[in-house]
Amino acid sequence: MSRAAEDAEGAAAGGRPGPATPAGRGRPRSAAADSAIVEAVLRLIEEGASIGELSMEGIARAAGVGKATVYRRWSGKSALLLDVMRSLDAPSPPPAGLSVRDDLVALLEFLRRRGLAKRSSALMRSLVSHVQAQPELWAEYHDTVVRARRDALLGVLRRGVASGEIRADRDLETLADLFVGPMLARALLHEWKELPEGLPADIVDTVLEGVRPGRER
Amino acid sequence: MSRAAEDAEGAAAGGRPGPATPAGRGRPRSAAADSAIVEAVLRLIEEGASIGELSMEGIARAAGVGKATVYRRWSGKSALLLDVMRSLDAPSPPPAGLSVRDDLVALLEFLRRRGLAKRSSALMRSLVSHVQAQPELWAEYHDTVVRARRDALLGVLRRGVASGEIRADRDLETLADLFVGPMLARALLHEWKELPEGLPADIVDTVLEGVRPGRER
Amino acid sequence: MSRAAEDAEGAAAGGRPGPATPAGRGRPRSAAADSAIVEAVLRLIEEGASIGELSMEGIARAAGVGKATVYRRWSGKSALLLDVMRSLDAPSPPPAGLSVRDDLVALLEFLRRRGLAKRSSALMRSLVSHVQAQPELWAEYHDTVVRARRDALLGVLRRGVASGEIRADRDLETLADLFVGPMLARALLHEWKELPEGLPADIVDTVLEGVRPGRER
Amino acid sequence: MSRAAEDAEGAAAGGRPGPATPAGRGRPRSAAADSAIVEAVLRLIEEGASIGELSMEGIARAAGVGKATVYRRWSGKSALLLDVMRSLDAPSPPPAGLSVRDDLVALLEFLRRRGLAKRSSALMRSLVSHVQAQPELWAEYHDTVVRARRDALLGVLRRGVASGEIRADRDLETLADLFVGPMLARALLHEWKELPEGLPADIVDTVLEGVRPGRER
DNA sequence: AGGTAACCGAGACGGTACGTCTAGTCTTCTG
DNA sequence: CAGAAGACTAGACGTACCGTCTCGGTTACCT
The missing domain is CATH 1.10.357.10 (Tetracycline Repressor, domain 2)
Incomplete structure (x- = not known):
């Protein structure tokens, strides 16, 4: 679905929304987990959850992901939500230059x-x-x-x-x-x-x- | 401080900020507790607490009041904060009728x-x-x-x-x-x-x- | 307050089951309240409440009596239950003197x-x-x-x-x-x-x- | 003290006193917490607490353990005390077969x-x-x-x-x-x-x- | 090909707050 | 004054999350 495209674009863009990926060795982070988490947040909100009702616990559960996997990417609920929010903002188009x-x-x-x-x-x-x-x-x-x-x-x-x-x-x-x-x-x-x-x-x-x-x- | 005046005014005004007092018999609710709670909220915020850091537990503690005394008046944190907020809003003065x-x-x-x-x-x-x-x-x-x-x-x-x-x-x-x-x-x-x-x-x-x-x- | 005196007198009085009645003036204590309370305890137990589930709150409610009315007669749950228990013990009959x-x-x-x-x-x-x-x-x-x-x-x-x-x-x-x-x-x-x-x-x-x-x- | 030995023995015996450990994956339950809790109960009782004065809250505090850690192992105060009690009962030795x-x-x-x-x-x-x-x-x-x-x-x-x-x-x-x-x-x-x-x-x-x-x- | 470093899901850890309940006391009104 | 009502402070109840840590196991990179 559309997250993949967004991620690709974001990764290319530099200051893209999404978690920073460290340069380390070892096993690279799973892009699937990235998007599963963001999708889970959006899904929960669509299903009527207020922001206050969202919990890291619930998000991880809904994403089918361990809590540590979420915390490895974002420092807390606020940082995650901030990224989710930015991911919803398309860049404003340049003025057409008419009147x-x-x-x-x-x-x-x-x-x-x-x-x-x-x-x-x-x-x-x-x-x-x-x-x-x-x-x-x-x-x-x-x-x-x-x-x-x-x-x-x-x-x-x-x-x-x-x-x-x-x-x-x-x-x-x-x-x-x-x-x-x-x-x-x-x-x-x-x-x-x-x-x-x-x-x-x-x-x-x-x-x-x-x-x-x-x-x- | 100004809570007493506010309460008097509010009581007269009908839709005053503050908890509804039931008509019951028994011991009447303590006005001192009312204001201790609201003051505690304001004090905690002034001391730099963010809204998210406020807890009913902490508010009751700071007000020197049992938790039940807070919950008897407000159904939860949100309702309490709403009242605190309203208590800060003076009614808008009527237009002077100039231009x-x-x-x-x-x-x-x-x-x-x-x-x-x-x-x-x-x-x-x-x-x-x-x-x-x-x-x-x-x-x-x-x-x-x-x-x-x-x-x-x-x-x-x-x-x-x-x-x-x-x-x-x-x-x-x-x-x-x-x-x-x-x-x-x-x-x-x-x-x-x-x-x-x-x-x-x-x-x-x-x-x-x-x-x-x-x-x- | 007067509890100490009450206790002393009560102990002297023979240890009969039931609350000690002070010698005070004013309105005499209601015997109806006395028995309403004891009956309430027995009723609650018959209805299947375990001792741990009994609460002074609930007893007073079931007896249709204010909590203070219970505390005026007994110093706490244990004293009340002790009395209830004693009230159930008939005095042992004297030995018939046969073999x-x-x-x-x-x-x-x-x-x-x-x-x-x-x-x-x-x-x-x-x-x-x-x-x-x-x-x-x-x-x-x-x-x-x-x-x-x-x-x-x-x-x-x-x-x-x-x-x-x-x-x-x-x-x-x-x-x-x-x-x-x-x-x-x-x-x-x-x-x-x-x-x-x-x-x-x-x-x-x-x-x-x-x-x-x-x-x- | 003797708890360690008891646990080992108990675990071997099958019907040992103590909480059932689920077969789950995740992080295994801490045996240290197990014994800290039981020890805390014994210590509190030795210090003169009556059973009624024991609270899950206090037990967890005394054991230096979160409340959830206690509730994860026992469903409530009674279940915990039952286990403590059983842990004090050594199995009866077999009859020596004398007269x-x-x-x-x-x-x-x-x-x-x-x-x-x-x-x-x-x-x-x-x-x-x-x-x-x-x-x-x-x-x-x-x-x-x-x-x-x-x-x-x-x-x-x-x-x-x-x-x-x-x-x-x-x-x-x-x-x-x-x-x-x-x-x-x-x-x-x-x-x-x-x-x-x-x-x-x-x-x-x-x-x-x-x-x-x-x-x- | 083997090591190894960082990942993964799962779930326990010590804590804190939730909203409810009860204890025992206090206060007001009614009889 | 006693009694019913219901407020009060204090604190336990059992649950849910927090953010961290620990397990057994997997997956890619780097010798």
């Missing part, structure tokens, strides 16, 4: 789809919450996943400022939050329903044009 | 200050994450705390639409997220630093005027 | 019937075991119940020695055990079946005549 | 010494009481320990009947109780003092010859 407005919509649309593509609708929410509650984990996730996407966004905005499509009198970071924040609010604050299709365009256009009347397109 | 812009700034300013006023800067983040990861807890928190603030925000926006200060061609919920989302993004996504003082005004003005150049105030 | 052999049979027959008269066949066994495991309780029970019966037995034996019916070259205590011991062994060591009717006569005759052949009556 | 009278004295002497050999004089009494109060435990103990000794006794008596040394007109079981009962009465009914040296011979001779005068040896 700044369209690139912004594309970035937000990517966020929207990522939320949908998850194997379980509540999965991301739970994982994010879990990771966020632990500073080091969150820093790790932020550095490897969040920052890349944010840099892409900042790049587009910078391009917009240069081209005169974006006002130059605001802090770029603040402007970035103006676009990302509403997606986040929808995803986290309210009942979990799938984000509607037109939302990214709606947000981008409203933020660009402003909320005051008189400038509707 | 729509100023009311929006006031609402966001309240959010900003709430984040600062917490007894520990990381506290809210941890608690929110914990609560958010459990659907029923989050629903409970959403209904009692989040919704009230959102209703206030929607009220202001509705007033703005009526007075012509806010464009009428967007979904009100989406507009609300435009203001709240950026605060959320700042608070959750990035390194925890205290939100700067001018941020609410910045956000409100930029969202109102739009990001395109040419309409700066 | 020594017939008096011995009568004493053993009394022991046999007492075992049968119990409201539950396993009751005595459980209670005895429980009491025996606690030295002070056992001393108390021994002094009030066992000693009286033993004294009666020793009296009969002494009469027998005087009349020449009992050999004089053995320690009287040892001789007493020769009669009581076999009853005890039957009651405690083997499967609990009711002791057969002819057993006391059997034992007395065999002990009197000896086990060697040639002296059968 | 029936001397074999009987030897059997009773063994009982007497067993009582003395206990590490604590009150130990056996407490343990027996505890085990006796629970029917299944008692059955188990009876089957494994008591029955063997009784069978040896019955064998001797049967031999005596055949050789004409023992009268044949009494039930063998009743005759057996005539010898064992007096030892039991001494051990259980009266103040715990060590049974005097000549007691077994005294009992056997008196029971054989009878209590009536005229047949003294």
Whole structure:
């Protein structure tokens, strides 16, 4: 199934999600165990387990693997979940280079789809919450996943400022939050329903044009 | 400390944070135990305990209270933490009724200050994450705390639409997220630093005027 | 508090089964509560509870009585059970004064019937075991119940020695055990079946005549 | 001390006291933990703990062992105590085959010494009481320990009947109780003092010859 | 081809926390 | 005041996991 492909890709990519394999001699680690573990986590979550209900004991059992085999790869539950989470994040596609407005919509649309593509609708929410509650984990996730996407966004905005499509009198970071924040609010604050299709365009256009009347397109 | 006042207020308010006291005969529950428990939680968190490190066992020990006394009041760790969290949320002040812009700034300013006023800067983040990861807890928190603030925000926006200060061609919920989302993004996504003082005004003005150049105030 | 006084008085009062009643003023203690409690214990045991499963909590609940009401009368579970046990022991009838052999049979027959008269066949066994495991309780029970019966037995034996019916070259205590011991062994060591009717006569005759052949009556 | 030897012997014997070790793969159970637990029980009892004061919690703590390690071996306190008790019972030596009278004295002497050999004089009494109060435990103990000794006794008596040394007109079981009962009465009914040296011979001779005068040896 | 180092599943290890239960005491209200 | 009710602190109950360690056994690399 798809893990094999992901692993291959990840291994090629360098900072791939997944456990670090030591260079040692002896018998090499079993790739089958790697994926059995990650699959077991995903399966358990799909079957309705909350993050708090997941246990290393149960994961190892479900994966048909000894506990030591899990601990050989990850230092604990959090590190494992972090990797599982990263494995679900495809790298954000590069901006297509169309109009700044369209690139912004594309970035937000990517966020929207990522939320949908998850194997379980509540999965991301739970994982994010879990990771966020632990500073080091969150820093790790932020550095490897969040920052890349944010840099892409900042790049587009910078391009917009240069081209005169974006006002130059605001802090770029603040402007970035103006676009990302509403997606986040929808995803986290309210009942979990799938984000509607037109939302990214709606947000981008409203933020660009402003909320005051008189400038509707 | 302030628990006594809070309790009095809470009792009057009906949906107060804190455990429900049954009407039974026998010996009444000790208010001292109530507050000893909540204080113990806050103290442990201030001393650097993460949410995951908190245990009912440890809380009872720190509060000088039997475990049964804790379980008599709350069904488990989550319910206790939910109440602790609610006890930290002051009710949002009513909009002053000035200009729509100023009311929006006031609402966001309240959010900003709430984040600062917490007894520990990381506290809210941890608690929110914990609560958010459990659907029923989050629903409970959403209904009692989040919704009230959102209703206030929607009220202001509705007033703005009526007075012509806010464009009428967007979904009100989406507009609300435009203001709240950026605060959320700042608070959750990035390194925890205290939100700067001018941020609410910045956000409100930029969202109102739009990001395109040419309409700066 | 007043327990010490109560104990002293109670001990002086003859060791009757049942709680000591203090001389206090105020509202007198309810005799209904007294018997409700004892009845509850017996009922619970009949319903199959082992002694270990009995709890003061459960006893008070089953008696429809507050825990304090139980503790006001007895200092703890053991004291209560001791009293319940004593309440089941009728005082041994005085020896009829017939032949020594017939008096011995009568004493053993009394022991046999007492075992049968119990409201539950396993009751005595459980209670005895429980009491025996606690030295002070056992001393108390021994002094009030066992000693009286033993004294009666020793009296009969002494009469027998005087009349020449009992050999004089053995320690009287040892001789007493020769009669009581076999009853005890039957009651405690083997499967609990009711002791057969002819057993006391059997034992007395065999002990009197000896086990060697040639002296059968 | 003697535990190691006992274990080795016990393991060889098959029906040895101690927990059953499953045939499973994984890490084998630690024999050190086995004995640490049993030793801890004995030590606590020697230090004056009553059976009721023993707790699995305390036993594990005293043994320096996790609670699960205890529960992995025994299903609860009673099962553990039963095993401790059995571990104190050496198997009764086979009858030497001398005169029936001397074999009987030897059997009773063994009982007497067993009582003395206990590490604590009150130990056996407490343990027996505890085990006796629970029917299944008692059955188990009876089957494994008591029955063997009784069978040896019955064998001797049967031999005596055949050789004409023992009268044949009494039930063998009743005759057996005539010898064992007096030892039991001494051990259980009266103040715990060590049974005097000549007691077994005294009992056997008196029971054989009878209590009536005229047949003294 | 043989050694050997690191892997594998299984499961025991000492601990800690869970949520429940009971002990014995204390407190409030009702009769 | 006694009594029923039910709170209180304390701590044991038996279970589940934690992260580590130990077994017997397998699998690849490196002489």
